[in-house]
Amino acid sequence: MRLIQNMCTIAEYPAPGSVAAADCCLGAAGRRLVKIAVVGASGVGKTALVVRFLTKRFIGDYERNAGNLYTRQVQIEGETLAIQVQDTPGIQVHENGLSCTEQLNRCIRWADAVVIVFSITDYKSYELTGPLHQHVQQLHPGTRLPVVVVANKADLLHIKQVDPQLGLQLASMLGCSFYEVSVSENDNDVYNAFHVLCKEVSHKQQPSGTPEKRRTSLIPRPKSPNMQDLKRRFKQALSAKVRTVTSV
Numbered sequence: 330m331r332l333i334q335n336m337c338t339i340a341e342y343p344a345p346g347s348v349a350a351a352d353c354c355l356g357a358a359g360r361r362l363v364k365i366a367v368v369g370a371s372g373v374g375k376t377a378l379v380v381r382f383l384t385k386r387f388i389g390d391y392e393r394n395a396g397n398l399y400t401r402q403v404q405i406e407g408e409t410l411a412i413q414v415q416d417t418p419g420i421q422v423h424e425n426g427l428s429c430t431e432q433l434n435r436c437i438r439w440a441d442a443v444v445i446v447f448s449i450t451d452y453k454s455y456e457l458t459g460p461l462h463q464h465v466q467q468l469h470p471g472t473r474l475p476v477v478v479v480a481n482k483a484d485l486l487h488i489k490q491v492d493p494q495l496g497l498q499l500a501s502m503l504g505c506s507f508y509e510v511s512v513s514e515n516d517n518d519v520y521n522a523f524h525v526l527c528k529e530v531s532h533k534q535q536p537s538g539t540p541e542k543r544r545t546s547l548i549p550r551p552k553s554p555n556m557q558d559l560k561r562r563f564k565q566a567l568s569a570k571v572r573t574v575t576s577v
């Protein structure tokens with residue numbers, strides 16, 4: 330697809346701790362980089378969502394993906410950020426819980442933020458959201474990774490299995506933003522979901538005391554009155570008064 334640039338696969342990630350990985354806060358042209366992984370059960374519309382975000386188009390049929398990485402730039406609060414979006418293979422659910430491949434775990438560890446997608450036409454995909462969120466947080470010990478929950482296929486109301494209210498409740502319980510979208514019908518909500526996530530990561534990446542903050546503290550304060558000058562003027566006024574009094 331022509332609008333998609335810099336595509337590569339999960340296998341090409343720098344290993345955590347490598348020099349390339351340490352550099353990963355900066356993208357091309359020294360822009361700040363935000364890395365987002367899109368995860369969820371198979372068939373919920375992850376690829377469709379990513380393609381919609383990148384191209385504003387809905388194509389309809391996608392190959393089962395092997396984990397492609399896409400790049401685009403986004404304006405967040407006046408700054409152009411480089412965004413890498415990782416599409417991931419669908420997660421299988423087994424009786425004893427999630428079955429995440431090492432490839433998927435590597436991808437989640439790599440990410441600065443995660444989009445968890447379920448389909449309102451697939452209750453099992455909704456049930457996966459809680460355990461998946463927990464799994465994501467476990468792979469990022471010591472920090473709270475920004476996560477957005479997206480309920481897709483809102484256009485398929487006639488075969489709905491999940492009430493949007495349930496998605497909203499779950500997301501707020503998990504402390505995540507929630508978007509109900511129809512990737513096939515609307516690109517605004519899709520964009521908003523990614524935008525909110527990028528903003529959250531951007532704020533997290535900006536430690537206090539960064540140039541932005543320091544700049545504000547360097548704004549020149551109004552000059553305090555010059556004490557020497559004040560004293561001199563006070564003395565002048567006083568002696569003038571004394572002179573007037575003496576002359577009377």
Ligand SMILES: Nc1nc2c(ncn2[C@@H]2O[C@H](COP(=O)(O)OP(=O)(O)OP(=O)(O)O)[C@@H](O)[C@H]2O)c(=O)[nH]1
Nearest residue numbers: 371372373374375376377389394419482511512513
């Ligand atoms: N009606 C409708 N169909 C959708 C929507 N989003 C995706 N689909 C369809 O759902 C099917 C699966 O979409 P994919 O994007 O391939 O899903 P996926 O989660 O990437 O699937 P895996 O690669 O198997 O993990 C495709 O036929 C899409 O056209 C939507 O919002 N509405």
